[in-house]
Amino acid sequence: MPGTASLLLAIFFLVLFIVVWSLCLLGWRTARIRYAHPTLPSRLSSLPSTSAPGVTIIRPLCGLDQNLYNTLESCMTLDYPKYEVIFALQDENDEAIPVVRMVMEKYPEIKSKIIIDSTKIGVNPKVNNLLRPFQEASYDLLWVLDSTISVTSGTLGRSIEAFLSNHTQYSSPDDPESSPLMSAADDVRKPPISGEVGLVHQVPIAVVYQKTWGSLIEQAYLNTTHAKMYLAINAVAVDSCVVGKSNLYSRSNISELTTPSPSLRSLPNPPTGLAGYSPFLAEDNMIALGLWHQLNLKHAMTSDVACDFLGALTVKDYIDRRVRWLRVRKKMTPIIATLLEPFTESILAGLYGSWAIKRLLGANIPALFLVNLTVWLLIDLSTRKALETNIKNFKPPSNIGFFILAWLARECLALPIWLLAMTSDIVVWRGRRYKIISSGMSIFV
CATH class of the missing domain: 3.90.550.10 (Spore Coat Polysaccharide Biosynthesis Protein SpsA; Chain A)
Known part of the structure; x- marks a missing residue:
């Protein structure tokens, strides 16, 4: 029975991994087709x-x-x-x-x-x-x-x-x-x-x-x-x-x-x-x-x-902003979407995807995880480059090294931020405290 349960779990995670990567590739492809050329x-x-x-x-x-x-x-x-x-x-x-x-x-x-x-x-x-x-x-x-x-x-x-x-x-x-x-x-x-x-x-x-x-x-x-x-x-x-x-x-x-x-x-x-x-x-x-x-x-x-x-922004400002909108969104969307959201992130997806492939096909989990994270980063860099094609006069030069460090920090913070967002329904926006209630409505607190 434990073997059957782990097999079914591995199949579920492999399907989820494929779906998540399909969405990532669709977003990347859309960015390359729509934005990577002069308007x-x-x-x-x-x-x-x-x-x-x-x-x-x-x-x-x-x-x-x-x-x-x-x-x-x-x-x-x-x-x-x-x-x-x-x-x-x-x-x-x-x-x-x-x-x-x-x-x-x-x-x-x-x-x-x-x-x-x-x-x-x-x-x-x-x-x-x-x-x-x-x-x-x-x-x-x-x-x-x-x-x-x-x-x-x-x-x-x-x-x-x-x-x-x-x-x-x-x-x-x-x-x-x-x-x-x-x-x-x-x-x-x-x-x-x-x-x-x-x-x-x-x-x-x-x-x-x-x-x-x-x-x-x-x-x-x-x-x-x-x-x-x-x-x-x-x-x-x-x-x-x-x-x-x-x-x-x-x-x-x-x-x-x-x-x-x-x-x-x-x-x-x-x-x-x-x-x-x-x-x-x-x-x-x-x-x-x-x-x-x-x-x-x-x-x-x-x-x-x-x-x-x-x-x-400070790092705390960033965390507060993400927590705020996660708390708003969790009251607006079906509970299944909220629960699945962490599984769409690169690190967690790499972990369960690598384990599922190892369980079903046999492979080295650390190697699979590193490949997943590397390809994910390359896709993100390509997406970013496409989106910035027509706004070069709007932005200052960027340092790719600092961007990758910031990207890694973002990926590592994703799960802790989600967990923090799940602990409360109180948000602060422009100096006012709100409680998010059913269907995304808000009241002052």
């Missing part, structure tokens, strides 16, 4: 403003985030004929406001404004920040960009192309006069309907100027493991997988959504639209899930990345 300019960039869909860019801000001036400036120099920018804050004394004014003064030709509104309808400060901009946006198409995110000039045009790629009301931009996409008089456009693309997002890539160990480890995580899995899951497309660093969607679609909270949905008049997501810290992921499941809208990605500028 092509969008055809929409050459359209007159009367023919291009208008877009409202919303930048929710709170304080002086890393490289703030440059990240805000990147949305004022876009190669796109028709857009406005709203800078959203909740405090008239916010330190970000002088930086915003400098950017606006440098680009007076770009339609932009500051909205300051202290309204709070829930625990999520970003949702509170977005409420008025959603109402006052001139256009139905909204592009929400986090304060630490910088983009290349062609990102918006390519995002609009992806957004409109299979809309029934869309005609090719090569023939703008015949396009029923919008009315030139008032820029009224039908929102996406079931089966069409309802959200466009980019994979986030970390950029580090202040090279502390915490920021280097976070960069190693985002530019390899996170990116691979993010690309693989979106390539399989069996469910929504979106982070809110850079999201383009229709305001009309958001207004159709009902809160995902089971308790709130049971009310006679459950909250709808953006307000329905105010109890969730991971509102970006929940909104994407709502578009996917409630409205049956697909998600799309472009060949662009969202450059996320990291500050001078």
Whole structure:
């Protein structure tokens, strides 16, 4: 019986090992195909403003985030004929406001404004920040960009192309006069309907100027493991997988959504639209899930990345960030996904994979483990190189030796961080303590 049990366990682990490696290779292959070449300019960039869909860019801000001036400036120099920018804050004394004014003064030709509104309808400060901009946006198409995110000039045009790629009301931009996409008089456009693309997002890539160990480890995580899995899951497309660093969607679609909270949905008049997501810290992921499941809208990605500028993080800062989002995610996903997550990491996968192969086929476990870790590192380095192809002007030169050391530290910390995340449901975000409850909702503690 023990022999049979170990045989069955070895078969299970071998299958899991193959699945994990398949996802890794799919993410790597997607990165090489989609990002490892110069991006092509969008055809929409050459359209007159009367023919291009208008877009409202919303930048929710709170304080002086890393490289703030440059990240805000990147949305004022876009190669796109028709857009406005709203800078959203909740405090008239916010330190970000002088930086915003400098950017606006440098680009007076770009339609932009500051909205300051202290309204709070829930625990999520970003949702509170977005409420008025959603109402006052001139256009139905909204592009929400986090304060630490910088983009290349062609990102918006390519995002609009992806957004409109299979809309029934869309005609090719090569023939703008015949396009029923919008009315030139008032820029009224039908929102996406079931089966069409309802959200466009980019994979986030970390950029580090202040090279502390915490920021280097976070960069190693985002530019390899996170990116691979993010690309693989979106390539399989069996469910929504979106982070809110850079999201383009229709305001009309958001207004159709009902809160995902089971308790709130049971009310006679459950909250709808953006307000329905105010109890969730991971509102970006929940909104994407709502578009996917409630409205049956697909998600799309472009060949662009969202450059996320990291500050001078300590190792503790890195651990706290990972623990925070693991604690949020474990309340949002099925328990089996949470339990299996450590088995997708290189070290644990190498251990159980090597043992399974030894048990079934006979092999040297240390040799197999070292081969697994070496090939995993090479795949991650190749993924990182592909993703950085078009952002060389955004980032400083990197030291491959330091990157590998940070990568090894990230891999060694993965399991301890997961174990720590499982011990509590309390998180700290921007100085406030929250308890994560059922379905990912949050309450102040």
